[in-house]
Amino acid sequence: MNIPPPLYFTVPDRVKVKKLNQRLAPSGVVLAGNDPEPVDGTVLDSFEDAFRKAGSILVQTGRTLNYIPGNADLIQADCPKDLFRFPESLKEGALRSLVDKLAPLRAMLPKGEVKVTFDTLRLLDDEEKTCCRLVVVTLSNDNGAWTWMKTIPMRGYDDSHTFLGKILEEHAASDMTPQAALNLPVSSYEAKPDIALNPEDPAKKSLCTIVSTFLGVARHNEEGVIADHDTEFLHDYRVSLRKVRSVISLFKGVFDKETDARLKAEFGGIMRETNLLRDRDVYLLAKPDYYALVPPQTHEGLDILFALLKKERRQAHKSVCTMLGSKAYKKQIKALGALFADPGNLVSGPMAEKPSRAFASLLILKRYKKVCKLAGKITTSTPDETIHDLRIQCKKLRYLIEAATPLFDAKAAKKLLKKLKKMQEHLGSFNDQSVQQEALAECLEKYGAKDKKGTLLA
Template sequence: MQGLFADFPAYNAKPDIELGKQEPSIEVAVDIIRTYLEVARKNEAGIVADIDTEFLHDYRVSLRRVRSVLSLFKGVFSPDQTSALKREFSDLMASTGRVRDLDVYLLEKDFYFKLIPPNLHPGAEAMFAQFKKERNRELAVLSRRLRSAAYGRQMKQLLALFADTKRLETGPNAERKAYDYARSLIWKRYRKVCKLARGITPKTPDEAVHELRIDCKKLRYLMEFFAPLFDKSDFKTLIKPLKKMQDNLGLFNDYSVQQEALLNFVSTQSDARNRTSAPLAMAAGGLIAVLDQRQKAERDHVITNFQHFDSPEIQNLFRALFRQKED
């Protein structure tokens, strides 16, 4: 990276964060939030220069991890400060969503074309040309925001807030020791995931599958945040089947979101007479049909892969690592 882009310092998108088992939970939270705020900032120049779409992806993931700490570390910060910070980081994320969606569509262009017959390709070409134009407009807006003085002040203030624990409003779990707190959080989230997943069938509403995806992501984040406190081999055993199920849930969600986006796109392309280009509409319709079939297949894969995650070996290891006497 330094050979290609000397002006952009190399960085680790998932840096190691040292934790102590007896470390107060608020210090763990602050360490994680500060680390990922710094990672987000290191991606800003790459987003503005439009070097690679991964800069925006890493920026969003970093802020998402910060939001996850605020949501998952319950009782570490005061309720008022938690709510205010969650709103602030949601606002930071909101301005990046459409650009990222369009990046994904454009990156997957070849994949989309393979899903539909050649006679629908002209309409798809017109659709992707529109995606590219919109993406350039949205990126220009985002770049101006990232270069603005107001944004710079906001990020500096957030980094100053999380420089230590002095200016933070603490909650009842702020001084709870990290190891015991981690076990409690992970065990509760694991049980919730299992309860949801055991109810998934081919007829389960999409909303329930999406809820499972979100809870699996929260479980994964918690385990990654607190991984330094536990045996690496044990965590690798637990993460592997969870990640596989997450992959299926992610595709399920992607196919759902993409269908909705294509329907919205066609509706916005209607002209004054309420007519849409026939080739474009046909290409979108063909893609929606194929994506619907793929979404159904991923639901089946979720059910199958949960059986691996719910195996006796994984159940016993979760119990051994995280279950507490009162549970």
Template structure:
């Protein structure tokens, strides 16, 4: 039997609850209450705990997790200061948080007061018929109670009686964290790295372009504070992905803006991204530290540890440089100028495709890019140079971006299914590229940075050599997988789905004079 998960807008009146219980049998509720404690409500920047219909609190050295879907209440010991799930000792809350997010920091959302109450519903013989777990949460002058009833096998009626009595004193079903936030006047974080953008099929593509770029600029800017404060590496990752998507729009939406305007805007956004290139490269290495150690023999671990200590120090320096950039007047002026350009849009020099309907434009670009992906992939065999694999990766990324940009214009289930099919191939190509980039970086360290390691340079060189050899083998393995994954992506079913969703005769000419795409 499901528990009753409830919200009580007022304080739990124990005497009132007792009076609402049926006279037969003569129930009694026995309570055990904790003292009120100061605590903090925690979540990630993108509200992953909130989105999973759970609430996470810390009070002192204890974590408390409430699941509003299942009614489970988990708790465990925790250090008073921690950021990531990996910082926590083994326990039920840790297990959930690691599954939820290994990369994001759990940050304070609000300071709260917490008071827990445990109740046993007893019959006239003193036997427990049901249990009650109630938590009073205070935030400023607001307070709310959330609770969970626990059914005991064989005592369904007793559990129903307890539920009905709670409802009589004002308890309502609670399955949304938003209900709790609203009562406590806690502001809900609305950040998402993948914002939903409203687009219209008949809108001129110049308007759609401006809308997409404006949204991703806002997404990039939402990450600036976290990037500077260095809460976790996802702030920089999301910042860069958002700017990369802006540059991709400018590159892929050919003819929307004049060639001169497009070239200048691409240069401006490229300049912004270049300032964080080195920091992101170091983040990728450090995030893969444990994986790298697992790849190489144990006798090379000492040298690898020295290398990663060096990389960690380099990261501190790079992050310090990025902070200076982000806080500078020149950066704020430039990013503000670009925001203003796309908020207004009137000063942008348009190109020959600016007035084309967005749906026709989207179909034409997606079909063209899909054909290019297929042409490159079908020419790849065992003797093909790695450069062709890289070109396939780049074009797959461009195809995916196009499909994601224009997703709101198409039936969601159909386009999402195609994006998932593409993602399998793209992940494979991404791994291939990552192993290539990492080998290049390691060779650079061997050629240019060994003097930094003094007497330890031989140990570091041995470790770098061992790791480079392993990465080379892994890259070859990914390459062999590329053709298998492309064969799946190039199936008759996938080709038919692309044709059905995106292809019309008008696309061949790049026009849609009869608006047939909109019928």
């Protein structure tokens, strides 16, 4: 006889065993449990609430990390005593893979403190034989409670299991997330927010809306860059500003030439301040790959290299923090935000009043032709600089389509963007390796050919 699969339920409250037993009593069964002591727990999630959006919750209780989904099994793993941050601190397993998949490269940040109660109730018949077990995990704080339940059926007691499932279904409520039940803070951050654009609006109005949106995304990441929670804060900050600079450049003729040049120079200047930090981040993120590429006897040289890169990264991060915290930067970025809040603040160019969709269509077609022309010249002997140029052009085309997506069919645009992203990943990998070769050459220069460290690096 096959044992039926377990059933899963959630309740935006504590489980009221007495109430459940009133419903179970006519069938001659009763739930019996313990009175376990609650333990302290910390709810963790990424900056953009990856677990909340997936309908699950991640809670650390001491040295145990607990992943609690809405309609699947609890997954637990041992973790360090300190607050869990990255999947690398976990042993290989289901939870490590899941965290890495849901929030790649992101640090887990504390979202709130809760009390956690773990209990296993037994469904007993009139002879006090166990017909079924019910695993109960309750999270609670001053704002409320949320409970996850899992039935564990027993062989030969299918009817009891089915009946318990029906009773639990009456009390279940899967439409409320644990974060909502506990009134935990919700992140409003979206790396790629929806932008409302009207196809017939003047191009200038649409451009200002796009820039204001991306500028807001960049500013949302400033505190995270300074706190240095993870490398994605800087990455998202840079991507957003790069999009701003790109769309200003690509929407040629919307602003007058002088305004266009001034804006590109301002945003370019801010970007340059973060270049070294991002370069070192890319290198350090690839550290495991480099160790895997070379035999163990050469790892001493890599140890020296990455020690140097870490030192340079610390210095670069300090420099970026100084910039972001300066009065000059705060004044500049605030002024730029105010500038784009009203299109009337910016001097119009000859294309300012063109309908947005028609204008964007021409820009996309022109950029696409440029990419095709460059790509057609690529051979096995093409210089790195040309490959880099193709990557930049592909990136500009992608940013342009992303920014203009609200003006077109979203499904068709998404299909194009997916293909462009895949191509960009290949080109980006090539460029990263090219940049890293240059960085290694710089390291060799710093140590000198006669230095022992230089010899090991070589």
